[in-house]
Amino acid sequence: MMAMFDLALRGEREPVPIKAVAERQGLSDRYLGQLFTPLRKAGLVRSVRGAQGGYVLTRKPDEISVGDVLRAVEGPISPVHCVSDPGACARVDGCVTRGIWRKLRDRIVEVLDAITLADLCEEAGQEQIGGKAPGGVDHHA
Amino acid sequence: MMAMFDLALRGEREPVPIKAVAERQGLSDRYLGQLFTPLRKAGLVRSVRGAQGGYVLTRKPDEISVGDVLRAVEGPISPVHCVSDPGACARVDGCVTRGIWRKLRDRIVEVLDAITLADLCEEAGQEQIGGKAPGGVDHHA
DNA sequence: CCAATTCCTAGTGGACTACTAGAGTTTCCA
DNA sequence: TGGAAACTCTAGTAGTCCACTAGGAATTGG
Numbered sequence: 444m445m446a447m448f449d450l451a452l453r454g455e456r457e458p459v460p461i462k463a464v465a466e467r468q469g470l471s472d473r474y475l476g477q478l479f480t481p482l483r484k485a486g487l488v489r490s491v492r493g494a495q496g497g498y499v500l501t502r503k504p505d506e507i508s509v510g511d512v513l514r515a516v517e518g519p520i521s522p523v524h525c526v527s528d529p530g531a532c533a534r535v536d537g538c539v540t541r542g543i544w545r546k547l548r549d550r551i552v553e554v555l556d557a558i559t560l561a562d563l564c565e566e567a568g569q570e571q572i573g574g575k576a577p578g579g580v581d582h583h584a
Numbered sequence: 585m586m587a588m589f590d591l592a593l594r595g596e597r598e599p600v601p602i603k604a605v606a607e608r609q610g611l612s613d614r615y616l617g618q619l620f621t622p623l624r625k626a627g628l629v630r631s632v633r634g635a636q637g638g639y640v641l642t643r644k645p646d647e648i649s650v651g652d653v654l655r656a657v658e659g660p661i662s663p664v665h666c667v668s669d670p671g672a673c674a675r676v677d678g679c680v681t682r683g684i685w686r687k688l689r690d691r692i693v694e695v696l697d698a699i700t701l702a703d704l705c706e707e708a709g710q711e712q713i714g715g716k717a718p719g720g721v722d723h724h725a
Numbered sequence: 726c727c728a729a730t731t732c733c734t735a736g737t738g739g740a741c742t743a744c745t746a747g748a749g750t751t752t753c754c755a
Numbered sequence: 756t757g758g759a760a761a762c763t764c765t766a767g768t769a770g771t772c773c774a775c776t777a778g779g780a781a782t783t784g785g
Contacts, residue, residue: 444681460730469675474775476731483732493783494729509684522692534610539708540585543650543699550695551663554688567680601761615744617762624762634752635760 446475447512448567450488451504451560458490458497478516485515505561510552512560520555521548587616588653589708591629592645592701599631599638619657626656646702651693653701661696662689 445468453459461479465472479498482488487507488498500507513520523544524531535541586609594600602620606613620639623629628648629639641648654661664685665672676682 444684445679448680458730462730471775473777477733477775480732490731491783492729492731492781494727495784496730496782498731538586539589539704542707543585543696543704546699547692547695550691551688554691555684558684558687563680563684566683599761603761612744614746618744618764621763631762632752633750633760633762635754637752637761639762 444509444512445470446478447482447487447500447507447560448563450498450500451507451564452567455500458495458499460497463497482512482515485511487511487515500560503561504564505559507560508556509558509560509563510555513555520552522551585650585653586611587619588623588628588641588648588701589704591639591641592648592705593708596641599636599640601638604638623653623656626652628652628656641701644702645705646700648701649697650699650701650704651696654696661693663692 446464449464449468450459461475462472464470465475479488479490483490483498486501489501490496490498510520519527521527521544525535525538525541526544526548529535532538587605590605590609591600602616603613605611606616620629620631624631624639627642630642631637631639651661660668662668662685666676666679666682667685667689670676673679
């Protein structure tokens with residue numbers, strides 16, 4: 444999420460190398476590289492190989508939701524396995540609690556799909572200006 | 585949750601022994617006994633020791649929410665550690681994503697606190713009106 | 726060619742989780 | 756009073772998941 448946020452802040456035009464993202468966000472570049480693979484396969488980012496390469500978002504920040512990112516990296520969003528994968532629990536049939544988790548899952552997805560990368564950028568902009576009155580934050584998105 | 589649901593269906597008056605709950609719900613009685621300890625400490629159930637003993641709910645099913653049960657057994661409800669325990673992550677300060685998880689946590693708690701054991705009983709009754717739970721459950725909704 | 730960069734595959738240490746197990750303690754019933 | 760039925764406390768375990776590390780191959784620009 445932090446990497447995608449970083450890309451949303453910068454990579455509108457030129458590809459951003461993993462190393463730069465990693466340094467700014469305080470993460471390991473090796474680990475980040477790994478995380479970008481599923482993001483690329485999900486079509487959220489495009490990769491440019493070779494020198495001066497890096498990653499670029501394929502859509503505008505306000506067209507990528509937190510839910511999109513999470514699904515790409517972690518698979519189906521669900522509070523418990525049996526909701527997304529009925530075979531995960533032997534007690535599935537007639538389980539009273541399953542309905543709870545399904546309802547919960549729906550609400551969770553609702554929340555996560557409603558927040559976009561652009562929202563994050565806006566929030567971060569207001570927070571970082573911090574001490575001053577957050578009047579007009581100019582963010583292109 | 586399944587055990588608490590079982591108690592809600594039956595244990596309005598007489599204490600229900602762990603073994604009975606375990607058999608009906610297809611769980612290990614040893615394991616269940618372990619889970620009841622935090623539930624008792626949280627004041628959700630009362631234990632009656634000795635022969636003919638067992639567990640009883642301390643409140644009516646419609647006064648115990650799924651959230652209450654979860655908090656008692658698993659601790660604070662939270663999608664990630666850093667929300668309930670700021671010391672859990674070194675990147676806490678100025679982390680962009682933390683706001684997401686906080687918002688999400690609030691919604692999750694909202695959902696879980698809105699569902700009561702009585703709701704579960706009602707749902708289960710509608711799903712399969714077998715010979716189970718006849719007459720004893722007050723459907724007040 | 727060389728350096729920068731992505732890409733692929735495998736491994737690892739720590740934490741969590743559902744569950745098992747042993748050895749008590751308390752209480753009820755006969 | 757004896758004993759069984761029940762809870763209580765403390766450890767341990769096997770499996771899984773997760774964040775992260777690591778080595779090296781492929782690709783591209785200069």
